[in-house]
Amino acid sequence: MNEERIYAGTVDEMKQGSPKVIKGGNHGIAVIADNDAFYAVDNRCPHLGFPLHLGSVCDGLLTCHWHHARFDIKTGGTLDPWADDVPAYPVEVIGNEVWVVTLPKNKQTVSSLRNRLKEGLEQNLSLVIAKAVVGLVEAREPLADIAKVGVEFGTRHRYKGWRSGLTILTSMTNMLPYLDKNGQILALYQGLAHVARESAGMGTRFLTGPLPVGGDEDIPSLQTLSNWYRHSIEVRDVQGAERVLLTAIESGASNEELSDMMLRSVTDHYYMNTGHTLDFHNKAFEILGRIGSDNRDFVLTSLLPELSDASRSEEQNSWQTPVQLVTPLEAVFEEVMTTTFGEDEIKTDRMQLVELILDDQPLETIRALFDELKSGTSPVKLGQLVSAAAAERLARFHVQNEFRDWITVLHTFTHAHAVHESLKRSVTPELTRAIFHTAMSIYLDRFLNTPSARRPERTRGDNNTPPETDEFLTLLDKQQQTDQAAKWAADYLNRGGKKKALFNALGHGVLREDAEFHTFQVFEAAITEHESWENDESDFAEWAKDTMIFAAVRYIAAHAPTSREISHTAKIAVRLSRGEKLFEE
Structure with missing residues (x-):
């Protein structure tokens, strides 16, 4: 930006008159006289855009008259952290003339x-x-x-x-x-x-640091560290686990190796913290894949505090009565640990296997899943199918259930998704156990599909123009539109609507709300699982993709509308960036 000077007026004019607004900057520049000196700032309060030439100056502070934000008239710095600094411009007095340099002192970068x-x-x-x-x-x-x-x-x-x-x-x-x-x-x-x-107010974390190993010969093997970590988690010693984990990181263990070590301990127990534990671990490794591994010490150790009191479902009555699930699962897990996994597709009719998982036959489900693994089926493929079954619980969740029970089936689905995504990174016998954990949680959720919501009719080949996605968002302006939203989505797809636009609309349907975090989870898990079937052209894959969409649409619709306070703040920020004058409305 080239430096320019703009004439503001004579010294006498500026001293005698009110602050003067001249062209310059993005919103005009307010030139203000104070105690025989002259100052220039952007004429727009950085808080909410009120004209600063309408403010007042006292003792070197310029106060905006809308929300009383205060600014140092010389530098533009604010005394109020919520307000942001205002750009300030150099002022030059040449003879009897006041000139403003248009290059700000504190340009935003x-x-x-x-x-x-x-x-x-x-x-x-x-x-x-x-x-x-x-x-x-x-x-x-x-x-x-x-x-x-x-x-x-x-x-x-x-x-x-x-x-x-x-x-x-x-x-x-x-x-x-x-x-x-x-x-x-x-x-x-x-x-x-x-x-x-x-x-806010939750205190800073300080890391314990790795073990004080000297040279390479002093570093315990990764297997030894993994065993120490596993024992520490078993006895809920999170400080010991942290030090072992930091030592593994310091020794150069890869993210895949660290994931295997950590998830091994998570899946030693069933469906920990209603699935949140494995989901959080998966998310931590996902974000490292996007932002890089510079901060993996803080990222990965942040997962440990929860483990000090995490619930373990094998200790709960629902996993032991009226059907004893723990004993047959443990028996199968012994076999899983010695099974050589293949990379084959699922051998059984996939819809038949989904129906079995959704049925009231948990022991048959356990055996069927293990038979697939023994036959060479990829654990990744099996995890993907179990995720589809978990999504069907959401797609069929009936509104006659208590509203809070949405979260029960949601937990199972997000756990299933986390298992699937984690297996895509690395397949281990220990992590494969989590497929069975999900399947049993799906079984335990069966009463939430009684009665079962009807899936909207899905046809293909309708050449009618699809509805605009704004219709979906309008539908979500009213409460209790769960089934109507699913029917709208089916109609949109039946008429050839583009999924890219639908996914964007689903995102806005979540992001404009004061959503609780399960709604964010279901949106992301459903879209990611939908995309995992994109290269499969079978009828089952089409069913699975529809299931993901119906699950997300119904959950999002059931949890809308809210007061939308959070998104309102973002809208204000966007409007301010466009230079809109909020104070005039």
Whole structure:
């Protein structure tokens, strides 16, 4: 930007009159006289855009009259962290003339926006976070780098470690390719705002550090570290587990090796914390795949605090009575540990196997799943099919059930998705056990499909023009549109509607709401699982893809609308970036 000078007026005019607005900057420049000196700032309060020439100056502070944000008249720096600094411009007095240099002293840069995002996270200031995200996206900062700021903050500044905020941020980072630009802004903002909110007042984490090994000859083998880690988790010694984990990281273990070590301990127990434990682990490794491994010490150790009191489903009555599930599972797991896994497709009729999983025959399900593994079926393929069965529970969830039971079937589905995604990274006998954990949770959820919601009719080849996706969002403006939304989605697909537009609409249906984190989970899991079937042209794959869409649509519709406070803040940030005058409405 070339430096220019703009004439503001004579010294006498400026001293005697009110602040003068001249052309320059993005919103005009307010030139203000104070104590025989002259100052110039952008004429737009960075908080919500009110004209600063209507403010007042006292003792070197310019106060905006809308929300009373205060600015140092010399530098533009604010005393109020929620307001942002205002650009300030050099002023030159040449003889009796006042001139303003149009190059600001404190020009906004990508670096300053990134620092502002960090400040917004630290102080849990939603509007500051939103404006920083908008600015960074407009500056074409890599989207994963924006998410990385939140990951670094959230894994350090929540004493109790990984929780829903980081899960939302990771899920929405995964969904960025399916969203338009406004959707991407909302996705990043929602994730970052949840991280900030969840970390507020929660204390900083300090790592214990790795074991004090000297040379390479002192480093325990990865197998030894894995055994130590497993024992530490078994006895809920998270501090010991942290030190072992940091030693493995320091020794150069790969993310795949660390995933195998950590998930081995998670799947030693059944469906830990209603599936959240494995889901959080999967999300941690997913985000490392997107932002790089520079921060894997903080990211991976953030998973440990939850394990100190995580529930273990094999200890619960529902897994032991009226049907004893633990004993047959343990018997099969002994065989799983010595099974050589193949990479074949599923041998059994896939729909028949899904129906068995959904049926009231858990012991037959256990045997059928193991027979598939013995026959050379890929655990990844088996995990994918079990995910489809879990999604069918959501797609068939009847609204006559208690509303809170949506979360029960949601937990099973997101656990199934996490198992499938984790197996895609690395197949181990220990992780393969989690396929069975999911299948038994699907069995235990069977009463939530009694009665069973009817799937909307799905046909193909209708050449009528599909409805606009805005109709779907309008439908979600009303409560209790669960079945209507599923019928709309079927009609949209029957008439050849583009899935890219549908996925974007689903994203906006989530991101405009004050959604709780399960809604973010179901959106991301359903779309990812849908895409996993894209290269399969079979009728079953088409059924599975439809199931994912119906599951997501019904869950999202059941949980809308909300007050939409969070997205309203993001809309303000976007409008401010466009120069809109909020104060005139």
